[in-house]
Amino acid sequence: MTNNRPSGFANPWFQLGLNIICVVLYELLLKAGAKATADPSKSWSWIGITGLASPLIWLAIVVIILDLVIWLYVLKYIPLSIAFPLSRLVDVLVPISCWLILKEGISSLRWCGIALVIIGLAIVAKPAARLEERL
Amino acid sequence: MTWWSLILILVWLGTFVAGQLFFKRAMESSGVAGFRNRQTISILSAGILLMTVSFFLNLGLLQRFDLSYLYPFQGLSVIIITLMAAVILKEKLTLRLTLGTLLITAGVVLVSMS
Numbered sequence: 001m002t003n004n005r006p007s008g009f010a011n012p013w014f015q016l017g018l019n020i021i022c023v024v025l026y027e028l029l030l031k032a033g034a035k036a037t038a039d040p041s042k043s044w045s046w047i048g049i050t051g052l053a054s055p056l057i058w059l060a061i062v063v064i065i066l067d068l069v070i071w072l073y074v075l076k077y078i079p080l081s082i083a084f085p086l087s088r089l090v091d092v093l094v095p096i097s098c099w100l101i102l103k104e105g106i107s108s109l110r111w112c113g114i115a116l117v118i119i120g121l122a123i124v125a126k127p128a129a130r131l132e133e134r135l
Numbered sequence: 136m137t138w139w140s141l142i143l144i145l146v147w148l149g150t151f152v153a154g155q156l157f158f159k160r161a162m163e164s165s166g167v168a169g170f171r172n173r174q175t176i177s178i179l180s181a182g183i184l185l186m187t188v189s190f191f192l193n194l195g196l197l198q199r200f201d202l203s204y205l206y207p208f209q210g211l212s213v214i215i216i217t218l219m220a221a222v223i224l225k226e227k228l229t230l231r232l233t234l235g236t237l238l239i240t241a242g243v244v245l246v247s248m249s
Contacts, residue, residue, distance in 0.1 A: 027202060034197035039179060048194030091210070098203035106203050110249035111216065114203070116242030117210040124235030128213045131220035135156055 005077060012077035016086060019111050022067035023090045029060035031102060049061055080133050085125035091118050136247045140199070141194055148190040148212045152219070157182030207246045210239040 005012065033056030039045055051057045074083050095114045098104045106114075161179040168175055173247055214236050220226045228236075 002244030014230050027206065034194050038198035045198065046192075046195040048191040048196070048198060051191075051194035051198065053206040065161050091206075094206045095203050098201065098206070103201060104201045106197045106201075107249050110203065110246050113242045113247075113249060114207050116208040116238050116245065118242075120235045120238030120240075120242060121210050121213060122235075123186065123238065124213055124217065124232050125231050127229060128235075131224070131226060132216050134224060135159075135216065135220055 012074050014020040016074050016083060019067055019070045019074060019087060019088050022063050024093045026060045026063040027094050028097055029056050033057035081126055084129035088121050088125050091121055143196060144208050147189055147192040150185045152212050152215045154182045154185035165181060207243055211243060214239060
């Protein structure tokens with residue numbers, strides 16, 4: 001594991017950080033694009049296909065694909081049972097970005113729920129990643 | 136939160152987890168039989184189809200709900216994986232997994248009421 005680990009830009013830990021940034025970025029892009037194209041009056045709009053009219057969604061798709069490549073690269077060097085728990089940092093960053101960037105009004109009830117989910121994920125991430133490796 | 140949106144959220148997460156597992160199987164299959172193998176291609180196609188369904192459902196949901204409302208539900212996908220492992224691998228759930236699962240579920244319930 002420690003041998004032959006690429007350094008600099010190719011460093012897998014740096015790429016893991018890049019993966020976290022990509023996830024937060026595409027979640028925000030998807031939300032912004034969805035908001036711009038929302039038309040809940042149409043009953044079939046649940047399938048979300050109208051979102052494709054927004055360039056933000058296409059940008060998000062590019063980031064998702066980029067993120068997939070980064071993630072596969074990370075998993076070549078770092079085991080899932082370590083990489084997955086660390087990647088859950090996004091669960092903290094996404095709600096904070098919703099609050100700071102999207103200006104979503106988050107009630108204290110919702111903050112409490114988010115906190116419980118984050119604590120729960122922190123507890124299960126490692127054993128869950130081990131199970132997923134075997135599935 | 137209506138029953139209809141709850142069902143859509145569960146289908147969104149379920150197709151996402153299933154798609155991921157199909158991708159993993161396709162990678163394993165490609166390692167053994169190669170990328171042009173018919174089995175590899177069909178597993179990969181199924182994974183892409185499931186991921187596409189999941190992506191558009193996510194968009195449809197985002198058109199209606201706050202991201203800070205929908206995002207915590209993704210915690211349930213870890214629970215889906217854990218339950219699948221319990222069924223498919225006949226794995227016993229440890230105290231740690233049970234405790235975390237309960238916390239995530241409680242958190243999602245609070246978010247759904249907000």
